[in-house]
Amino acid sequence: MKRFLALAALTASTALFGGTQDAAAVCDGCVVSAVNNLRVDLGRRVDATTAAVQQAQQAIVQALGQSTAQLSGYETRTAKSQQRVEDAAQQNETMRQRYIARAKAEGGRYDPAASACTDLSGIIQFGGGGGGGGGSEGVGGNDLVNSSRNWSRGNGREGQAVAAGGLSVAQVIVADREALQGHGGRLDPTTDLRLLLDGQTLDTSDEKTAQAAARLLNNVVDPTPARPLTKDELKTPQGKAQLAARQIDEARRSASHATFAYLGDLAAPYGGSGMVEWAKKAAPKTYPEEIGAKVSNQQVIDIFVQSRFANPDWHQQLATMAPEAVSREIALTNALNLHVNWMMFQLLKRDAVVNATNLATDLDNRDTSGTAITTGFDTAAAQ
Numbered sequence: 001m002k003r004f005l006a007l008a009a010l011t012a013s014t015a016l017f018g019g020t021q022d023a024a025a026v027c028d029g030c031v032v033s034a035v036n037n038l039r040v041d042l043g044r045r046v047d048a049t050t051a052a053v054q055q056a057q058q059a060i061v062q063a064l065g066q067s068t069a070q071l072s073g074y075e076t077r078t079a080k081s082q083q084r085v086e087d088a089a090q091q092n093e094t095m096r097q098r099y100i101a102r103a104k105a106e107g108g109r110y111d112p113a114a115s116a117c118t119d120l121s122g123i124i125q126f127g128g129g130g131g132g133g134g135g136s137e138g139v140g141g142n143d144l145v146n147s148s149r150n151w152s153r154g155n156g157r158e159g160q161a162v163a164a165g166g167l168s169v170a171q172v173i174v175a176d177r178e179a180l181q182g183h184g185g186r187l188d189p190t191t192d193l194r195l196l197l198d199g200q201t202l203d204t205s206d207e208k209t210a211q212a213a214a215r216l217l218n219n220v221v222d223p224t225p226a227r228p229l230t231k232d233e234l235k236t237p238q239g240k241a242q243l244a245a246r247q248i249d250e251a252r253r254s255a256s257h258a259t260f261a262y263l264g265d266l267a268a269p270y271g272g273s274g275m276v277e278w279a280k281k282a283a284p285k286t287y288p289e290e291i292g293a294k295v296s297n298q299q300v301i302d303i304f305v306q307s308r309f310a311n312p313d314w315h316q317q318l319a320t321m322a323p324e325a326v327s328r329e330i331a332l333t334n335a336l337n338l339h340v341n342w343m344m345f346q347l348l349k350r351d352a353v354v355n356a357t358n359l360a361t362d363l364d365n366r367d368t369s370g371t372a373i374t375t376g377f378d379t380a381a382a383q
Helices: 002-106 141-153 160-164 168-179 207-221 237-267 272-282 297-306 312-320 323-368
Strands: none
Touching (some): 160 168, 272 297, 297 323
């Protein structure tokens, strides 16, 4: 039995060792085949993974591109939206400013000054004598004075009656009185100073008006001058004394002449038809003076004055004027005041000359009646 068991164990051991060698050989082939299969499968999987990764990369890049384009579109739409908002705000502000400007305009904020349509630039000028004034027409103040001086001296056509002597002077004075009676609405313009002072324009381009003004001036300053001295009379002592006395009188009368020359120039027509057209447009409806075919510097100033404070429409316009328009009115008024003040200064100079001349004449009259001063003291001889 033991032998049988030992033999069986030996047989099994032999069989076992022989079987193990054949399985190893079989397993090596399987491993190689498996490894090869695994390598092939791994390569496939790597290729697949690589392709998937590349595909994912492309998808990511495409997605990023689409996202960037979308963001760019959003930014563009946002910028356009902001621009539309800004444009709308600007349009709203423009409309608002238009409404504000319209409201101000309807309220008179931009109404022009009354002077805007009646600009006096280049119109107001001093003077206007017929011989010297650039735009004067007719007979000016200096012309009237020259005529009066010729009358006093017996010179030329104006002094014919004086040169003739006797009753010739009286006859001419009376003849002018009768010929000019009622002229210009005056009963006797040759003796009425209102002819020169009341009217704003003295139209001396009219022959009768100029004649009346000249006769008025002669009647005031030197109504009945003496006959001119002859050459033989001037050779005598009495003639020389008479000439000296006349020179003194003529010098003192020139103070009156200077004043009348100034007043005559103010009232003399000036500027022609252009001035007349301006005056008719600038004068208010309430203007009290007549605007004829001629206008003087004096009437230009009068129209400016009357179209302001004395004009009810001006007060209403002033209440609705813009500040710029009010400033223009103030500037023009100040300029006019300056001009009028200068005119007054010129007149005051003549007034001073007249006063000085009157003082000198009064002193002369007193001297001719005696200048001895009684002291009331007894002389030494009387003591």
